[in-house]
Amino acid sequence: LLIAVFHYYANCQQIMTRTPLASRSFSHGKVETDEEFDARWVTYFSKPDIDAWELKKGMNTLIGYDLVPEAKILDSALRACRRLDDLASAIRILEAVKDKSGPHKDIYPYLIQELGPTLAELGISTPEQLGIDKL
């Protein structure tokens, strides 16, 4: 619990480099580390023949967690969108990230900055660039 609390405040104070503790604290059995969590999700989206359903299911599960996904996970997901010719989902992922950040307004610009090269490479515009970030 202390680790979770620490991560929460660290998150508030600095440019986010670590996600809050995503794995649950079981009373017994192995607890997944942040690195293992990230690696698992990067692997999930890296599947070469991932299909459209798996992409959307993965995103929905990921967004359901109490965290904002790391840049490397988002990068993997965006590349999966590219393989599936799904630009709509790619932009939606960016919107979801902004939404998940909640009151922590610094997370989204930071992640856009981190994903900059990938967005340029894959030709993905941000909602702001498209003017669809305002309702």
Next chain:
Amino acid sequence: MTHQAHAYHMVDPSPWPLTGAVAALLMTSGLAVWFHFHSTTLMALGTVLLLLTMYQWWRDIIREGTFQGHHTPPVQKGLRYGMILFITSEVFFFLGFFWAFYHASLAPTPELGGCWPPTGITTLDPFEVPLLNTAVLLASGVTVTWAHHSIMEGERKQAIHSLTLTILLGFYFTFLQGLEYYDAPFTIADGVYGSTFFVATGFHGLHVIIGSTFLAVCLLRQIRYHFTSEHHFGFEAAAWYWHFVDVVWLFLYISIYWWGS
């Protein structure tokens, strides 16, 4: 007098399978005619023929079993298998619609906003009428079991009362669902949400009506002394069907109304 050296029922020739098949043909081709030529005559004719077939075929079965004694234990066993297999096929029927619902809701497409419920859909509060409906059907499961025990114990009056109560609860459910359908803030045309909701709950509602009708026939038969405390398979079949309908509702409630909101 002719005798048979076995306990099985060699059914007398009957026209109802043929009229049933003709009814199916007229209903389906009538559907096509309605789509293309805007006339409902053929379909209506088919439906009437279907209703007549059902009435007369099942009336004949009741005559053969209750009045002519053809439903010996092995024959009854066969009828039990038949009902179980039929209900199993209905389970698979609903499984398909649940598959469709989960396929759409576990991985919502960008067109829906990538979320479930989809953007723009106001779902029904699962803790309002849907919860009442759950209570109604669960209660009806209790009353139908009460009716069964009443029949087995020879309690005629109680059997009639509890069976009537079961049917009334069934009607109450249908009435409440009707109101919900009327007042729902979304329609069947509202994307995959509307489709999965109304097709799944719609077919369920149809099965409630079928089940209620089956139970009503049993009530009529109970009043007319058709059932004995040892032999009342028609009622058992109706009760099985009713429990099946109840279970389907529970799955619908948990999946679509509760989780899906």
